[in-house]
Amino acid sequence: MLAVPGELPSDRERYGLEVKWDGIRALMHLDDALKVTGRHGADYTRKYPEISGFAIKNAVIDGEVVALDPHGKPSFVRLQHRMHLTDPEPLIVDRYPVTYVPFDLLYLDRMSLCDLPYQDRRALLDELDIGAPPYFPGDSDLLSATHEQGLEGVVAKRLDSPYRPGVRSPSWVKVKNLSTTEVVIGGWKPGKGRRAAGIGSLIMGVFTSRGLTYVGHVGTGFTDEVLNLLYAILRPLEIPRSPFHNPVPWRNRWVRPDLVGEVAYTMWTDEQRLRHPVWRGLRPDKLPSEVRR
Incomplete structure (x- = not known):
């Protein structure tokens, strides 16, 4: 599911706000073996070997692959050193490590959660305790905070929105600090x-x-x-x-x-x-x- 660009919605109480991570979108398929795929189905598993599976099975998680700078901020420049390598050398992995940031839960115990509201999917994701960053109330000052910290912006997601794979939906709005x-x-x-x-x-x-x-x-x-x-x-x-x-x-x-x-x-x-x-x-x-x- 993709977001449309825009401004913060006027009915902000209907939304949750997430930090917009400056990285590469990826799905994590957790089963007997871990598989990481990109937006169009490309296999990223060997590209990012430091992304390890969590202690859960039978789940599909949506998130972002990011490379953090020495200050802990996402760096798209650092990620460029990894994006084109199919099987990176250990030295490159050590020099430019990546992190997986989960923010949505699509399947759990072989059941699709896509028709559940966003806030319910996030509650189930938080229960898994796999390090998903929190989302904030729609009327919070998260956008200003990301601007002050030099981050890319926020994504506003309707609390009642289902997950629609392959759709660029107005239920998700990306608001950037930088054009x-x-x-x-x-x-x-x-x-x-x-x-x-x-x-x-x-x-x-x-x-x-x-x-x-x-x-x-x-x-x-x-x-x-x-x-x-x-x-x-x-x-x-x-x-x-x-x-x-x-x-x-x-x-x-x-x-x-x-x-x-x-x-x-x-x-x-x-x-x-x-x-x-x-x-x-x-x-x-x-x-x-x-x-x-």
Whole structure:
């Protein structure tokens, strides 16, 4: 079940508020053997070996895989070091460990709980005592608290809402302190100076009724390590012509629009361009076809 972006609801007493975790959504299947899967069914079990099963069986839990910084805050930058590794080396696991944050309970004792109200599912999840962070009353100051602590925001969930797999429901509303959006990578502009041999900036697009539409380029927010990784990933995807339906300035290197990234930005311009975008990372858990304005 997915949330819609928006503001805090006016009838906040009908909602519970959760911290919005800056990570990768994942389901934990607890049976005789543990299995962790992504939004589209990809098997994450070997990707995140430090996620161990809890002392329960016959349950399916919804939650988020996060990487915490030294101050205990979710760091999407740190998570990038793990997202593309199928079978990470122990040294990488030790250097960039991840944590699983449970926040919903979908099955228990082989029975579906999806039709139960959110507050009832959360009560059952809390009874399992597996470290699920609490949710707060809808009229609490959680959004302000997350802003003060530099966290991404909150998710407001109707207390009476059932769980609808695969549905982006207005019963769940994500309220962010920072404007972010997913973009499709359609190419890259060669760098200058110390970046001359590689990527200077990425060419971004979103899908509209006319096809992949250019919305700007992003050249900040990268480390040298990230740029080298992106170069290795994008080179095999190169194509001779632009994948965008609208004109793109400069001479660029084009790639198949197979990869999704996330950027922070200040606003959309009148020309439908992202203003002051800053790269946050690849989103292998998102499909390009999902990326729309």
